[in-house]
Amino acid sequence: MKKTLNEQIICAGFGGQGIMLMGKLLAEAGMREGYCVSWLPSYGAEVRGGTAHSMVHISDNAIASPTISLPTTCIVMNKPSLAKFTGKLRKRGLLIVNTSMVDRIPQKAGVKTLKFPLTDLAADMGNVKTANMIAVGVFTKAKKIFPLKNVLEELEKVLRLDESLIALNKKAIKLGYSLVN
Amino acid sequence: MEKLIFKKPEAMTDAVMHYCAGCGHGIVHRLVAEVIDELGIREKVVAVAPVGCAVIAYDYWNFDVTEAAHGRTPAVATGIKRVLPDKVIFTYQGDGDLAAIGTSEIIHSANRAENITVIFVNNGVYGMTGGQMAPTTTVGQKTATTKAGRNIRRDGFPIKISEMLAVLEGTTYIERTAVSSPKEIIKTKKAIKKAFGIQIKNEGFSMVEILATCPTYWGQSSQDACTRIEKELVKTYPLGVLKG
Amino acid sequence: MRKAKGRVRRPDGKRILITGNEACGEGAVQAGLRFYAGYPITPQNELTAYMSRRMLDVGGTFIQAESELAAISMVFGATVAGVRAMTSSSSPGISLKQEGISYLAACELPAVIVNIMRGGPGLGNIAPSQSDYFQATKGGGHGDYHMVVLAPASCQEMLDFTRELFDIADRYRGPVMVLGDGILGQMMEPVIVDRRSSIDVRRESQTTNDKRQTTKSWALTGCKGRKPNVIKSLRLKEGELEAFNEKLEKKYDLIRKREIRFEKYRTEGAKIIIVAYGTSSRIGRASVDRLRKYGIKAGLFRPISLWPFPYEALKKLDKGNTKFLTVEMSAGQMLEDVRLAIEDKSRVHFYGRTGGGIPSEEAIVREAISYKL
Numbered sequence: 001m002k003k004t005l006n007e008q009i010i011c012a013g014f015g016g017q018g019i020m021l022m023g024k025l026l027a028e029a030g031m032r033e034g035y036c037v038s039w040l041p042s043y044g045a046e047v048r049g050g051t052a053h054s055m056v057h058i059s060d061n062a063i064a065s066p067t068i069s070l071p072t073t074c075i076v077m078n079k080p081s082l083a084k085f086t087g088k089l090r091k092r093g094l095l096i097v098n099t100s101m102v103d104r105i106p107q108k109a110g111v112k113t114l115k116f117p118l119t120d121l122a123a124d125m126g127n128v129k130t131a132n133m134i135a136v137g138v139f140t141k142a143k144k145i146f147p148l149k150n151v152l153e154e155l156e157k158v159l160r161l162d163e164s165l166i167a168l169n170k171k172a173i174k175l176g177y178s179l180v181n
Numbered sequence: 182m183e184k185l186i187f188k189k190p191e192a193m194t195d196a197v198m199h200y201c202a203g204c205g206h207g208i209v210h211r212l213v214a215e216v217i218d219e220l221g222i223r224e225k226v227v228a229v230a231p232v233g234c235a236v237i238a239y240d241y242w243n244f245d246v247t248e249a250a251h252g253r254t255p256a257v258a259t260g261i262k263r264v265l266p267d268k269v270i271f272t273y274q275g276d277g278d279l280a281a282i283g284t285s286e287i288i289h290s291a292n293r294a295e296n297i298t299v300i301f302v303n304n305g306v307y308g309m310t311g312g313q314m315a316p317t318t319t320v321g322q323k324t325a326t327t328k329a330g331r332n333i334r335r336d337g338f339p340i341k342i343s344e345m346l347a348v349l350e351g352t353t354y355i356e357r358t359a360v361s362s363p364k365e366i367i368k369t370k371k372a373i374k375k376a377f378g379i380q381i382k383n384e385g386f387s388m389v390e391i392l393a394t395c396p397t398y399w400g401q402s403s404q405d406a407c408t409r410i411e412k413e414l415v416k417t418y419p420l421g422v423l424k425g
Numbered sequence: 426m427r428k429a430k431g432r433v434r435r436p437d438g439k440r441i442l443i444t445g446n447e448a449c450g451e452g453a454v455q456a457g458l459r460f461y462a463g464y465p466i467t468p469q470n471e472l473t474a475y476m477s478r479r480m481l482d483v484g485g486t487f488i489q490a491e492s493e494l495a496a497i498s499m500v501f502g503a504t505v506a507g508v509r510a511m512t513s514s515s516s517p518g519i520s521l522k523q524e525g526i527s528y529l530a531a532c533e534l535p536a537v538i539v540n541i542m543r544g545g546p547g548l549g550n551i552a553p554s555q556s557d558y559f560q561a562t563k564g565g566g567h568g569d570y571h572m573v574v575l576a577p578a579s580c581q582e583m584l585d586f587t588r589e590l591f592d593i594a595d596r597y598r599g600p601v602m603v604l605g606d607g608i609l610g611q612m613m614e615p616v617i618v619d620r621r622s623s624i625d626v627r628r629e630s631q632t633t634n635d636k637r638q639t640t641k642s643w644a645l646t647g648c649k650g651r652k653p654n655v656i657k658s659l660r661l662k663e664g665e666l667e668a669f670n671e672k673l674e675k676k677y678d679l680i681r682k683r684e685i686r687f688e689k690y691r692t693e694g695a696k697i698i699i700v701a702y703g704t705s706s707r708i709g710r711a712s713v714d715r716l717r718k719y720g721i722k723a724g725l726f727r728p729i730s731l732w733p734f735p736y737e738a739l740k741k742l743d744k745g746n747t748k749f750l751t752v753e754m755s756a757g758q759m760l761e762d763v764r765l766a767i768e769d770k771s772r773v774h775f776y777g778r779t780g781g782g783i784p785s786e787e788a789i790v791r792e793a794i795s796y797k798l
Binding site for chain 2: 459460462486488490491492494495496498499500501502503504505506507508510524525528532645646647648649650653654655656657658659
Binding site: 027036037039063064 | 611
């Protein structure tokens with residue numbers, strides 16, 4: 001029997017880094033694959049200034065609470081988020097870190113850590129705002145919960161932007177996907 | 182041969198009014214009914230009655246009427262008018278309902294330029310609850326809650342709602358009249374008719390503030406109460422068109 | 426790539442990922458809502474924004490009112506005029522709406538009120554909570570009245586329950602409430618939004634605005650061709666109010682007979698039953714699965730109609746020595762109804778979180794085990 005999927009993702013970073021969008025896209029891609037999904041934004045005042053985060057469940061079973069206390073994946077886009085969430089990562093969890101914004105990464109036994117300078121890579125592509133999409137690509141390849149195709153196609157629904165920006169974001173997702181072996 | 186020269190408007194029922202002798206409400210009720218008859222809109226009218234002495238206006242009017250919670254009268258009228266834009270919607274409010282507990286609702290309904298008509302009866306006291314001070318009570322006036330007379334340091338000033346609403350861009354027509362004499366009553370009727378006409382023409386928010394007598398809680402005869410309006414009240418609340 | 430094995434896959438395009446607030450708004454639109462008035466308050470702002478957009482689509486009215494008092498009174502006016510009307514808010518705003526709710530009940534006017542609960546008392550915080558249970562079910566406003574209160578536990582139910590509540594409101598002519606919380610309002614889940622089919626199925630009740638008004642013979646639309654209608658709640662004549670209260674009670678008795686809703690999960694042979702509604706019931710369900718895995722015979726009883734409360738159905742699960750664990754995001758409010766149902770305080774336990782805390786599966790399991798032993 002296959003192991004039951006119960007993926008619990010926390011996406012975290014500064015407000016403005018597209019943290020909510022990143023979570024929504026993961027949830028959409030998971031839903032398309034037939035999983036039970038939920039997405040929950042962080043609340044209110046926290047959205048400004050401090051860390052923003054969104055919580056995403058992708059599961060074989062009905063989701064109990066859409067909140068996450070012990071994540072299986074943390075996508076960390078800035079330094080304060082690293083301190084706030086990674087300590088709670090489960091064993092054999094996945095940590096994706098944006099090293100452009102985080103200098104020192106604490107070692108945690110049994111956690112798989114993928115480090116990339118996401119903001120710098122995005123800047124090289126021509127738009128720092130696509131750092132979140134590179135992270136989505138990294139997650140997609142690392143976890144293989146849903147195919148890359150889902151993410152690229154759902155992006156068009158989630159992101160209501162003009163074609164050139166959609167194309168840029170797709171390029172970022174593909175770049176992230178290629179970063180993982 | 183007998184000739185009928187004075188009859189009850191169709192917009193009024195046969196019910197005997199409960200108002201005190203000399204009260205202004207009965208006159209204003211009738212004026213509203215006469216105007217509705219003259220405009221031929223009885224079957225198109227929906228009225229909103231206030232909390233206060235005039236709450237059972239529906240017993241006297243022969244058209245659709247709803248009550249509202251105290252002061253929410255213009256908000257209820259807003260809801261009705263937005264659903265029924267081709268009907269004629271008016272509120273009938275006293276000074277407690279409109280100028281105290283419902284200040285927010287009247288200001289914002291006026292500011293949204295709701296296409297409704299407001300009949301604002303200002304007699305400067307709370308009648309139904311026993312003659313307490315209203316926000317429109319004049320300085321020095323004795324009431325159940327201003328035994329020594331209204332004191333501006335303790336009780337604040339008489340509030341001039343019509344002047345306040347006149348400065349809002351959302352209002353189209355605002356006039357203050359009185360029902361203290363046949364002459365003023367005729368002017369009041371004209372103002373009510375104009376206000377309804379503005380609504381019918383879809384021109385926006387209209388309000389007639391009517392200075393009315395409350396002999397019971399003013400502690401005066403009906404005649405003295407009328408004199409008080411014309412000699413004293415008009416100093417605080419000057420009559421005339423404030424806007425439109 | 427592995428395949429999802431849980432739920433039956435549904436065809437693409439039918440399920441969309443939307444927030445509970447938006448799902449609630451869509452349910453209202455599908456029910457024929459034509460008037461919405463609201464006032465901003467977190468965590469229900471997505472609903473107000475959604476209505477602002479959708480009322481434009483369907484040619485209805487959206488008003489951002491100057492206060493919650495005004496918003497509910499505008500709804501009062503709209504329902505007086507015979508259309509389906511709704512307002513929404515969160516806890517502090519719902520306190521203000523109690524005046525209007527009491528008047529709606531007293532005037533026998535149908536209206537839907539949505540409360541996306543947040544922590545209190547006072548301004549509290551903006552985190553999810555279930556601490557308005559008393560207010561919703563025991564009459565938050567003055568006077569002898571009740572309203573049907575349904576508690577959704579998913580975004581799909583936010584849509585379905587809201588849509589259905591309009592029918593319930595019309596059927597019994599009174600205010601009804603959707604009682605959700607900040608999580609249900611702000612989370613996104615897949616929701617089946619099939620506008621076309623829902624309208625086809627419901628064509629009977631989906632008349633146009635004008636038609637609907639004629640079916641509501643009590644509505645105020647101008648007295649053309651009929652005697653004037655009066656809608657009022659002042660009943661001063663001797664005996665008049667008591668007679669009206671008796672009429673209301675008869676109506677409420679009928680609702681108690683017909684509108685009780687609940688859900689049972691793995692309650693067969695259960696020695697301990699978790700009683701929870703809304704968000705808490707989702708966590709309660711997962712806790713039951715875990716307890717069963719540990720060999721503990723646990724079950725979940727989920728009241729869906731909080732008023733009328735399913736006392737009898739809950740009582741039926743009591744085998745004389747059954748334990749009950751009420752789980753709420755409050756200091757213990759539904760707990761009192763559970764005690765009323767079981768009539769044995771010693772077997773009714775409570776675990777709750779307040780102030781925005783959410784009961785965890787682990788804590789519920791721990792509590793259940795401690796009471797079981």
